[in-house]
Amino acid sequence: MNIFGKLLPTTIDFITHRSFSMTIPLYDLQKVSRVHVVDNSKLALDGNVYKRMPRIIHCYKKNNNLTRTRLTAGLGDKVLLAIKGQMKKAIIVGCRQRIRKPNVPQFDKNNVVLIDDDGNPIGTRILAPIPAFFRTRGDLAKIAAIATTFV
Amino acid sequence: MKLEVCNYSGFKIYPGHGKRVVKIDGKVHIYLNRKCQRAADMRRNPRRVTWTLYYRRKHRKGAAEQQTKTRTRRNVKFQRAIAGVTWNEILAKRNQQPEFRKAQRQDAINAAKQAKKVKTQQKKVAQAANVKAGKPVKKQEKIQKNVPKTGPKKGTQR
Numbered sequence: 001m002n003i004f005g006k007l008l009p010t011t012i013d014f015i016t017h018r019s020f021s022m023t024i025p026l027y028d029l030q031k032v033s034r035v036h037v038v039d040n041s042k043l044a045l046d047g048n049v050y051k052r053m054p055r056i057i058h059c060y061k062k063n064n065n066l067t068r069t070r071l072t073a074g075l076g077d078k079v080l081l082a083i084k085g086q087m088k089k090a091i092i093v094g095c096r097q098r099i100r101k102p103n104v105p106q107f108d109k110n111n112v113v114l115i116d117d118d119g120n121p122i123g124t125r126i127l128a129p130i131p132a133f134f135r136t137r138g139d140l141a142k143i144a145a146i147a148t149t150f151v
Numbered sequence: 152m153k154l155e156v157c158n159y160s161g162f163k164i165y166p167g168h169g170k171r172v173v174k175i176d177g178k179v180h181i182y183l184n185r186k187c188q189r190a191a192d193m194r195r196n197p198r199r200v201t202w203t204l205y206y207r208r209k210h211r212k213g214a215a216e217q218q219t220k221t222r223t224r225r226n227v228k229f230q231r232a233i234a235g236v237t238w239n240e241i242l243a244k245r246n247q248q249p250e251f252r253k254a255q256r257q258d259a260i261n262a263a264k265q266a267k268k269v270k271t272q273q274k275k276v277a278q279a280a281n282v283k284a285g286k287p288v289k290k291q292e293k294i295q296k297n298v299p300k301t302g303p304k305k306g307t308q309r
Contacts, residue, residue: 094173105171105179129173151171151179 027097027110028072029056035081035112038093039123044114047083054083054112075099075131076140081112088122090114091143093130104131105151113143121146157183159191161204 029035034053037044047054058080059073073079073092081090094111107128114122120142129151134144144150155164158180170188172180182188190200197203207213232238 098170102166103171105173107173108175127177129177129179149177151173 026072027095029074029077029079029092029095029097029110030059030072031056033110035079035090035092036109037081037083037090037114038111038126038128039114039121040125040127041114041123043083043086043088044123050084052082054081056080057082057087060089075104076134076137078115079112081114083114088114089117091140093126093134093143094128104133105129115143155181157181157187159183159187159197159203161197161208 033056035056037047037054039045056073056079059071060078060080061071061073074097075092075095077092079090079092081088090112092110093113094107094109096107096110098106111128113126116122119139124146126143126147129149130144130147132150134140134147135150152166155169156162157164157169160183162183164181164183168183170182170184172182172188174180180191182191190197197205198209200206230238232241
């Protein structure tokens with residue numbers, strides 16, 4: 001499954017004579033990206049089994065050079081989710097994108113933790129491992145406080 | 152800097168190399184390179200993949216493994232007494248000289264001969280007496296007495 005997602009343009013030349021450029025599929029999280037909530041709050045548990053997966057509808061990111069339609073979010077960024085018909089803010093705690101920084105792991109799923117408008121997490125426990133740098137960053141300290149395991 | 156070990160191949164991962172992946176179940180896998188990660192994703196068992204450390208360990212490749220294997224068990228010989236005979240008695244018997252044993256044998260033989268002589272003489276006297284008295288002669292069975300008690304017979308259980 002992973003192999004097909006990471007085809008480089010050079011490898012599909014045999015398919016068509018016309019060469020067109022194709023960016024490598026990115027695992028950035030942006031609008032309409034489906035996401036997995038790893039809280040133990042009620043909304044999270046319901047939202048994961050709802051008919052529609054929780055989706056990002058907005059990324060809050062300061063000093064972003066990209067246009068509004070291409071806002072992307074990564075590890076540690078705040079986003080706005082649509083869960084179970086509601087809008088809720090959340091922080092990304094694990095993403096499939098490979099981040100080329102030391103000691104930052106890659107996750108198999110895009111994990112997210114729900115927060116309220118003040119930045120406090122709604123649930124009381126996080127069920128997935130969390131990157132270790134959450135402990136050192138001040139704005140993510142509240143998430144790190146309720147985390148169980150660090151990676 | 153801590154040296155990681157690749158989950159798949161078993162090789163050491165130096166700083167600047169390798170990739171850490173968190174699976175859906177929360178388990179963390181550390182891969183040395185894309186080759187290891189791909190093989191793991193393909194669900195190839197490292198114990199069947201020839202170049203990994205786990206395969207080599209399983210099939211005992213390499214000189215170091217062979218050395219540790221040649222340590223064999225040694226049967227311990229234990230000297231002990233048997234019921235009825237103490238260890239000292241066993242030792243005494245074992246340490247008897249052949250001349251001593253020969254002499255013992257000779258003594259036993261002489262003693263037996265002597266006893267036999269005495270017996271036959273007694274029998275003759277008894278027979279003569281019986282003939283005189285007119286009684287019938289009984290045939291005496293020969294009872295072999297095992298006279299030499301300390302006679303060294305190899306293999307006997309005491």
